[in-house]
Amino acid sequence: MNNFRYRLARLFAGRTGVDALGRTFTWIALILMLVTMITHSNIAYLLAMACIIYSVWRMFSKNYQKRYFENQMFLQKTAKIRGFFMRLTPNIRNSFAKARYEMDQRRTYKIFKCPSCKQKLRVPRGRGKIQVTCNRCRTQFIKKV
Ligand SMILES: [Zn+2]
Structure with a gap:
């Protein structure tokens, strides 16, 4: 060897x-x-x-x-071309990470909009019917998750 x-x-x-x-x-x-x-x-x-x-x-x-x-x-x-790809790579990596994070969120949380102010809310899944309080306008409503 x-x-x-x-x-x-x-x-x-x-x-x-x-x-x-x-x-x-x-x-x-x-x-x-x-x-x-x-x-x-x-x-x-x-x-x-x-x-x-x-x-x-x-x-x-x-x-x-x-x-x-x-x-x-x-x-x-090729400095310019390589620079372009170098800058592009982190962007691609970031959007992949973001998509994965959102998929994880969707799996563990139910995401919906507040019926009165359209604020995006998330509630952990699998709890059945629960009362949700909007954290922006304080509207309370029942949601099945
Ligand atoms: Zn609201």
Whole structure:
């Protein structure tokens, strides 16, 4: 095992290895593979292969200074796009968390509106007929929960 690790380290010594640009090409290749499976397009297949070959070639390239420069250029040019996705990700995560929270609320509480002031009220489920007092207008009414 140690020997294997040593040989692996030797193999990558002085080579570029996996960087952002290489990773992006690997992802593009995977997406193109998916496109190939769906559309059976030869062009998508060839592009996928090209992307794989390019990312592997980058990984083993010994001219790591040039590869490093390419990677920096890539990061610079895609800064805006990456920033956009970075900002988008927390929003998506937040709305998922919010939807889950609301689903939990719906399961444990019955949510309804006050008949007189339309204030949203919630009452724990499964208590049968109970008297509810609106916390805004103090109207009392009977509700089955
Ligand atoms: Zn009310």
